[in-house]
Amino acid sequence: MTTTDDQPFDLLGIGIGPFNLSLAALADGIPDLRTAFYDQRLAFHWHPGLLIEGTTLQVPFLADLVTLADPASPWSFLNYLRTRDRLFPFYFAERFHIQRAEYDAYCRWVAEALPTTHFGHQVDTVRWNPGRALFEVDHTQLDAHGEAEALGRTYTRNLAVGIGTAPYVPEPLRLLAEAPTVPVIHSADYLKQRERLLGTPHITIVGSGQSGAEVFLDLLRARPAGREGLTWIARTPAFAPMEYSKLGLEQFTPDYAHFFHGLAEPVRDQLVPQQWQLHKGIDHDTINAIHDELYRRTLDGGWPDATLTPGVTVRTAGRMGAHVIELHLEHEQQATRTRLTTNAVVLATGYRERPLDQLLAPLDPYLRRDAAGRPRVGPDHRLLFDPAVQDTGASIYVQNADRHSHGVGAPDLGLAAWRSAVILNALTGRDPYPLPARTAFTTFGLQAATVSAYARPAGIHGS
Ligand SMILES: Cc1cc2nc3c(=O)[nH]c(=O)nc-3n(C[C@H](O)[C@H](O)[C@H](O)COP(=O)(O)OP(=O)(O)OC[C@H]3O[C@@H](n4cnc5c(N)ncnc54)[C@H](O)[C@@H]3O)c2cc1C
Incomplete structure (x- = not known):
């Protein structure tokens, strides 16, 4: 049986790991935005094979799904604790790095409460429909045993692919x-x-x-x-x-991601393996x-x-x-x-990042690629397409699939809320989540004007 939801979504998310869950949580605060998020698993579970007793997140609890973009969101970790009547014990525990099992439980609470998340939905392929200027998404609905139950087709103006790693x-x-x-x-x-x-x-x-x-x-x-x-x-x-020094950690800021994105492709490719100790x-x-x-x-x-x-x-x-x-x-x-x-x-x-190629194979003729054949990704995490798609305003955003363009911060949970806010700001064309212009004490790179003002006498010539 095939079901078709003909009314297009504004945003459809593929995969519900922490990154698309963050996007779903922040999208929930924007009135009139029609969204849905699909995951092939039957329920939310975060790396269940490694929830070893006592292991903690490597980032502070403030790197939850929403706080660093919207501390007033109802989907914050602190609000989760409030719903469980656990704020006082948490306050006295003085733990900045929460247990991994607790982060998993918090995310599941969000995933189960949001009306836009749909588990047991495996996305099979994404096509471009030029007549409607929309993406067509084919998926398989799975039953309680993970067996195919029905096929479905959904239309959407924008996609967020957050299929994670394998x-x-x-x-x-x-x-x-x-x-x-x-x-x-x-x-x-x-x-x-x-x-x-x-x-x-x-x-x-x-x-x-x-x-x-x-x-x-x-x-x-x-x-x-x-x-x-x-x-x-x-x-x-x-x-x-x-690496856990405070200035070292500034390589996990939006400022550094912005600097990294502006570097030449061969320089970016050299940098990532050199930064192994960061992650x-x-x-x-x-x-x-x-x-x-x-x-x-x-x-x-x-x-x-x-x-x-x-x-x-x-x-x-x-x-x-x-x-x-x-x-x-x-x-x-x-x-x-x-x-x-x-x-x-x-x-x-x-x-390793799950390859996008299989899912997006029908879009291959439209997709712009870098010298190594990887998808080109814009500063706002949008895949770059030929004008036939690009000029319609329809977009595909990627989460955690852009280390080659955005650097070591791509899989970092500390950037989840920020990236979701960037995507929602770009997608709506308004600024539902205003973001600060500066996020690090380090200034990454030189400003061309500064180079020429200070450097000429010493013989360095900025362009
Ligand atoms: C054990 C472990 C601990 C980590 N701890 C930290 C940490 O403390 N701090 C930190 O910053 N980072 C950490 N990371 C790195 C990173 O934050 C995590 O890997 C995180 O889960 C990435 O989230 P994600 O949303 O990209 O993908 P994932 O969590 O991998 O989720 C992707 C989802 O997409 C679904 N999916 C895939 N294909 C399809 C499809 N075709 N249709 C529908 N659904 C699909 C999958 O079922 C999955 O649920 C850790 C990683 C691991 C492995």
């Missing part, structure tokens, strides 16, 4: 991870597999980001002293801390907790049965019988290769 498994481990009998899992599935992992004599964790550290710590705490049976390896040269390191508290736990285990003499080695690459891997895996390892700096036998592997190997 777990990434490196090539040498892909076949192993796909074999169901061997416990080789991505960290995204950690909690689902935790008991099974704990039942194995030796576990290897691959990856030195926050997830790798959290999984290592959780397993370490759960194993008996002296019989930990853990190896933690990572490609990075060290188990490095995440790929481990937070100080987790590093300290790991060290404390290891140290505690030496108090009776002896060392814990845990090996932590950075600078190591997994070249290949193979299964040796039903319960043993062999990893072929290389330490490049040392020019050494070895083999490690283990009974389970947790791949904390990160996530």
